[in-house]
Amino acid sequence: MSPIPADLAQYCDAHDAGALDELFAFLRIPSVSARSEHKADCAAAAQFVAEALTRIGFTTSVEPTPGHPIVVGEWRKAPAGAPTLLIYGHYDVQPAEPLELWTSPAFEPTIRDGRIYARGSVDDKGQLYLHIKALEAHLGARGTLPVNVIVLAEGEEEVGSVNLEHFLEREKQRLACDAVVISDSTMFAPGIPSILSSLRGMAYLEINVRGANGDLHSGMYGGAVVNPAMALARILATMHDDTGRIAIPGFYDEVRPFPDHVRAQMRTLPFSDDALMHEVGVTGLGGEPGYTTLERLWTRPTCEVNGLLSGYTGEGAKTVLPAVSMAKVSFRLVPDQDPEKIAELVQDHVDRVAPPGVTVMVEHLHGGRPWRADLQGPIIDAGKAALTAAFGREPVITGEGGSIPVVGDFERILGAPVLLMGFGLPGENAHAPNEWISQENYQLGIRAAAVLYEEFGVRGTR
Amino acid sequence: MSPIPADLAQYCDAHDAGALDELFAFLRIPSVSARSEHKADCAAAAQFVAEALTRIGFTTSVEPTPGHPIVVGEWRKAPAGAPTLLIYGHYDVQPAEPLELWTSPAFEPTIRDGRIYARGSVDDKGQLYLHIKALEAHLGARGTLPVNVIVLAEGEEEVGSVNLEHFLEREKQRLACDAVVISDSTMFAPGIPSILSSLRGMAYLEINVRGANGDLHSGMYGGAVVNPAMALARILATMHDDTGRIAIPGFYDEVRPFPDHVRAQMRTLPFSDDALMHEVGVTGLGGEPGYTTLERLWTRPTCEVNGLLSGYTGEGAKTVLPAVSMAKVSFRLVPDQDPEKIAELVQDHVDRVAPPGVTVMVEHLHGGRPWRADLQGPIIDAGKAALTAAFGREPVITGEGGSIPVVGDFERILGAPVLLMGFGLPGENAHAPNEWISQENYQLGIRAAAVLYEEFGVRGTR
Numbered sequence: 001m002s003p004i005p006a007d008l009a010q011y012c013d014a015h016d017a018g019a020l021d022e023l024f025a026f027l028r029i030p031s032v033s034a035r036s037e038h039k040a041d042c043a044a045a046a047q048f049v050a051e052a053l054t055r056i057g058f059t060t061s062v063e064p065t066p067g068h069p070i071v072v073g074e075w076r077k078a079p080a081g082a083p084t085l086l087i088y089g090h091y092d093v094q095p096a097e098p099l100e101l102w103t104s105p106a107f108e109p110t111i112r113d114g115r116i117y118a119r120g121s122v123d124d125k126g127q128l129y130l131h132i133k134a135l136e137a138h139l140g141a142r143g144t145l146p147v148n149v150i151v152l153a154e155g156e157e158e159v160g161s162v163n164l165e166h167f168l169e170r171e172k173q174r175l176a177c178d179a180v181v182i183s184d185s186t187m188f189a190p191g192i193p194s195i196l197s198s199l200r201g202m203a204y205l206e207i208n209v210r211g212a213n214g215d216l217h218s219g220m221y222g223g224a225v226v227n228p229a230m231a232l233a234r235i236l237a238t239m240h241d242d243t244g245r246i247a248i249p250g251f252y253d254e255v256r257p258f259p260d261h262v263r264a265q266m267r268t269l270p271f272s273d274d275a276l277m278h279e280v281g282v283t284g285l286g287g288e289p290g291y292t293t294l295e296r297l298w299t300r301p302t303c304e305v306n307g308l309l310s311g312y313t314g315e316g317a318k319t320v321l322p323a324v325s326m327a328k329v330s331f332r333l334v335p336d337q338d339p340e341k342i343a344e345l346v347q348d349h350v351d352r353v354a355p356p357g358v359t360v361m362v363e364h365l366h367g368g369r370p371w372r373a374d375l376q377g378p379i380i381d382a383g384k385a386a387l388t389a390a391f392g393r394e395p396v397i398t399g400e401g402g403s404i405p406v407v408g409d410f411e412r413i414l415g416a417p418v419l420l421m422g423f424g425l426p427g428e429n430a431h432a433p434n435e436w437i438s439q440e441n442y443q444l445g446i447r448a449a450a451v452l453y454e455e456f457g458v459r460g461t462r
Numbered sequence: 463m464s465p466i467p468a469d470l471a472q473y474c475d476a477h478d479a480g481a482l483d484e485l486f487a488f489l490r491i492p493s494v495s496a497r498s499e500h501k502a503d504c505a506a507a508a509q510f511v512a513e514a515l516t517r518i519g520f521t522t523s524v525e526p527t528p529g530h531p532i533v534v535g536e537w538r539k540a541p542a543g544a545p546t547l548l549i550y551g552h553y554d555v556q557p558a559e560p561l562e563l564w565t566s567p568a569f570e571p572t573i574r575d576g577r578i579y580a581r582g583s584v585d586d587k588g589q590l591y592l593h594i595k596a597l598e599a600h601l602g603a604r605g606t607l608p609v610n611v612i613v614l615a616e617g618e619e620e621v622g623s624v625n626l627e628h629f630l631e632r633e634k635q636r637l638a639c640d641a642v643v644i645s646d647s648t649m650f651a652p653g654i655p656s657i658l659s660s661l662r663g664m665a666y667l668e669i670n671v672r673g674a675n676g677d678l679h680s681g682m683y684g685g686a687v688v689n690p691a692m693a694l695a696r697i698l699a700t701m702h703d704d705t706g707r708i709a710i711p712g713f714y715d716e717v718r719p720f721p722d723h724v725r726a727q728m729r730t731l732p733f734s735d736d737a738l739m740h741e742v743g744v745t746g747l748g749g750e751p752g753y754t755t756l757e758r759l760w761t762r763p764t765c766e767v768n769g770l771l772s773g774y775t776g777e778g779a780k781t782v783l784p785a786v787s788m789a790k791v792s793f794r795l796v797p798d799q800d801p802e803k804i805a806e807l808v809q810d811h812v813d814r815v816a817p818p819g820v821t822v823m824v825e826h827l828h829g830g831r832p833w834r835a836d837l838q839g840p841i842i843d844a845g846k847a848a849l850t851a852a853f854g855r856e857p858v859i860t861g862e863g864g865s866i867p868v869v870g871d872f873e874r875i876l877g878a879p880v881l882l883m884g885f886g887l888p889g890e891n892a893h894a895p896n897e898w899i900s901q902e903n904y905q906l907g908i909r910a911a912a913v914l915y916e917e918f919g920v921r922g923t924r
Contacts, residue, residue, distance in 0.1 A: 034777060035778070095776065097776070098677075200681060214894055215893070215895070219662060219864030219865050221759070222863060223764035224758045226744065233770075240696075280676075283821075296685040297684075304689050305689055305784070306782050307775045308691050309770060310767065310770040311768050311770060314557065318556060318790070320769070321768070401683070403781075429679075431782055433676065
């Protein structure tokens with residue numbers, strides 16, 4: 001086991017307090033990409049990242065897009081033959097609502113019990129910023145880096161990275177690299193560093209059902225005019241069969257089974273259904289038959305309702321026959337499902353099952369491709385060494401149920417392998433109130449990233 | 463055809479302008495019974511009714527209840543042997559939301575094209591107040607009434623009249639009467655006066671589904687933790703079969719078929735599915751197989767979703783697995799279905815179909831019994847004569863899909879027949895934005911009511 005080089009370790013130790021202060025300032029910017037009223041906050045967060053990179057010696061630019069800007073920082077003074085590493089992260093965050101469920105305000109970072117609570121703390125500002133601090137450790141301690149580095153920070157990850165793919169295509173010469181590292185995922189458990197081998201993709205749809213041209217009295221019209229809220233419920237109920245399998249024709253056609261050895265390794269991980277039920281507070285689990293819970297979460301596609309709205313939802317009773325109903329429905333996808341194709345299958349299915357008397361519109365809000373890692377080569381080896389050095393034990397190989405839609409784009413467009421080395425933890429509330437990152441993991445993450453650059457400099461040199 | 467007595471007609475003609483001003487003042491009070499923040503407004507509306515009755519010579523009292531007060535006005539100076547008529551109406555109104563869909567403000571009455579637009583204009587303030595003006599016509603023109611009169615105005619009709627039944631029981635001696643008249647319904651069409659022969663009852667439920675103890679990331683947990691929004695959709699979808707029949711076991715057990723001659727008369731009414739579709743803006747109708755649209759609306763029970771809420775419903779995409787979901791579901795009932803029994807059947811059904819992993823609670827918000835009229839006797843004959851005098855043609859006998867839950871209570875507790883003589887019109891938006899009453903019908907209603915008292919005085923005298 002290679003230790004953390006002493007000069008880097010010393011630099012990190014001396015700068016942990018500042019690294020925390022700077023992260024807090026970053027977290028205070030409410031850069032909610034989904035809400036148009038936060039456009040200026042997203043621009044401010046981009047500027048914050050650019051200035052942090054400029055301060056440590058990077059050449060930076062804030063590139064406008066039709067949505068929120070993309071920050072690119074470049075440092076290309078490594079020795080001849082040194083590889084180029086691209087570090088990707090995102091400065092945008094999920095909406096913070098419902099605000100009343102936060103113990104401390106979403107955009108006022110607060111440490112409790114060793115956790116930094118704030119929207120974006122773990123997803124992904126904390127995990128982006130730890131790389132900037134690790135780069136600073138090299139440049140501060142040694143005045144140089146062992147690899148050329150490109151930092152790419154976008155502001156639309158939480159709304160589907162709608163402009164990133166085009167940006168990668170357009171800038172693929174400038175962004176050419178030997179590997180990509182992304183820290184936007186969780187470790188399997190506290191103290192167990194993890195390399196993530198698979199991500200689910202996503203097709204996120206909004207279904208709107210329209211009936212009459214206005215709300216009607218449910219007594220005067222009920223029983224003859226089709227109810228859009230009931231129609232929506234009936235449409236949603238056709239999406240799974242009674243066993244929990246998704247019943248949309250063709251949905252599973254492109255699913256490529258996970259290799260047996262990956263599934264076998266997953267079954268060796270310490271995991272308990274009871275612990276999951278206790279964590280989230282339920283007395284039973286569900287899902288597709290024939291798979292373990294980890295397999296359902298990591299290797300199988302899903303269909304989830306993310307939101308429902310129709311009619312009267314206030315206090316008491318209102319006897320209204322609603323004019324419209326809405327559902328947000330998202331599908332987690334696995335290789336080789338394609339989001340566009342899935343959206344079309346859903347549209348076809350909805351058209352087939354929608355009752356007469358209502359109009360149903362399916363809008364594809366965004367999608368992302370699923371991904372599976374190759375799990376060999378210099379960047380994977382460097383990642384294993386870096387995590388071992390920082391955490392004192394070998395990482396495990398995990399899957400994840402969430403989506404980082406751009407991972408596949410990086411591999412496809414830049415032709416470089418991607419290492420997913422994350423420092424979140426289970427229960428981190430990434431998309432819920434009281435999001436947090438472990439303060440210790442933020443600090444160990446800085447050290448792991450610093451060693452990663454070192455190890456990749458050695459292993460990846462041509 | 464008996465004409466309107468000349469003195470009453472003259473009095474009405476001379477006082478139409480004032481009758482409109484007073485109604486406007488009544489409509490400006492936002493007496494929304496469902497919303498606790500309008501408690502004082504409900505009290506103000508009760509006081510308004512009491513003062514209007516006191517002004518014309520009634521002895522009035524405003525009776526507190528655990529909810530909104532009940533106004534009782536009494537005039538008992540009719541000749542010996544004259545019958546007693548109880549006039550029932552309600553001063554509370556539906557919530558006005560969504561406010562942005564009102565062309566003129568909900569609580570600022572505005573006349574456009576011969577219609578008085580305001581929340582409560584037709585349901586039921588306008589139809590309650592026209593009786594007060596008709597009573598005033600007798601007392602103003604003649605100083606007396608041909609019948610003893612009790613006016614009973616409650617403030618909880620839109621939330622299920624939860625305190626009225628107990629009040630009727632408690633005050634049944636004081637409220638003893640020979641007949642009840644209620645104007646809270648619609649005419650079949652403009653110019654076609656109508657006596658309403660049946661009302662649907664109601665069981666209004668709220669279904670809450672709870673999953674995890676907080677919102678979860680749909681990627682991290684989706685596919686293993688049961689989704690309460692999808693579970694709710696699947697529960698709702700079991701409430702009808704594929705033909706449109708309600709599939710809750712036992713639901714139809716107590717349904718008593720309508721007499722053939724009533725159904726035959728209903729089929730003679732001028733009614734067009736196309737006109738209904740055009741009115742509400744849909745291209746198809748639905749409902750239970752084997753019945754015409756009017757039969758579905760008037761004689762058959764229904765199950766409607768009145769509201770849906772779960773998860774993220776704002777702009778854009780949020781990949782949340784919601785912790786809770788809610789549906790407001792109401793059942794329109796027909797004789798002899800019982801609301802309590804139906805609520806129990808629904809509870810049993812939901813318990814049976816709810817998936818493991820979520821908790822489902824069914825709350826019975828309110829209920830009302832269905833009702834069917836006898837269609838004979840002095841009050842029905844007086845109603846026919848009154849409507850004929852005011853509108854120049856005989857009334858038709860109709861049914862209605864809506865609920866006036868207390869009608870059955872009046873018959874049962876007071877032992878008096880009920881006449882439903884309404885002056886609303888199709889398309890009046892009773893529970894929707896832009897509610898209106900025809901200004902002409904408001905005026906003809908005053909005259910019809912005045913003649914009703916006259917005719918009932920003659921026919922009902924013992």
